Amino acid sequence: MPSAKKALHFMSSALVTATSVGVLGFCMSTQWAETTMECTTKGSSFSNGSAVVTLTLFEGNMNRILCPLFGGQDKFQVIPKLAQTTVVTPIVLHTLVVCLLALCLLFSACSILISLYNSVSNPYETYMGPIGIYVCSSLSACFSVVALVLFVVNVIVTSMAEDLVQL
Template sequence: MPSRKKTSMFASAFCTCVSSFAVICVALATPQWVSSEVRFSRTGTTVTVSLTYGLFSGTCEQFVDAGLQVSKTTFQVSEALSSSSCRSLVVATIVVLVLALLSSLLSAGFTCTNTVSNPYQTFLGPVGVYTWNSLCGVLTLIAMILFPVNVEGNSLSEELAHSCSSSLQAHLGSKHNYGYSYWIMLLILFLNIASLIIIYFYDHARYSKKKEQARPIENAPKDVILF
């Protein structure tokens, strides 16, 4: 049976892994990744399309300089995109986050296993926890890079704005503000780092204890060892 110290530390790491899993689910499910205001010219006036969207769905509304406001509409991101590059990066971001979700789930499973058993010498031990937590963190970081690249580099908001409004002409400018669905991925990174730190301290303490226990044998007289 694992010691009380090991159980408490791996239980803490398990909580951070489960929290990471939950936050990834929230990030995937909520449509508050970015809010954009995209300005276009239209014959005799200027139109501002305001969008708020995530990886799957969003809302948009139009404001005309004359003061007219068109009612808010809902759209599906995949259906609204005609550009293959924009669609590919959206799909890539979703896939990366799903893989991060699976990594977080596996990490939670490994930490749970370690709270009730002692698989030190196998991949189920601290090595497995290090691996899955690190992978989850890296994948989350990749998702945080891919999405702004799509918004800023591929003009994702402008592409979606065209699906929300017809007869838009020249693009005049855009303003983007990233929402909580995007920034909570920083929390995922912090939770994974916290898990790694907890397991590292436990692993380091266990190694130090083993080293201390080995010293009396190393320092014992040869005749005592032979005896």
């Protein structure tokens, strides 16, 4: 039977990690970016409309107001729509962001499983102990930061929103 201190330590670790998984899951389902662009004809400085592109991780919404020819609202799946563009960089970066976030969830799940196993194991036996929890949790945190930076780079540096409006 594990000691109360050991069980409390590892159970609280599992609870905190489960809470962080819930926060990560919620953040993966919310709006990630919104871009507003003015549409102009070539060689003219006169704006004849605008387009607002709103992106979540897997779905997007495009609201065109007289851009490029007529207005309209369009819902789309992000990865298939990016695959229709001729530029490869935005789809590669977006797919990499999704894969990194999946790895975040995987390492968080490993951290929870290690914590739960250690909370009920023998008093003098631990599987990877606190080091395993630290490694899994820090990998999850690092991957989530890299995913956020890559998404921002993808939206700001590449012409992802402009390519989506033109389709």
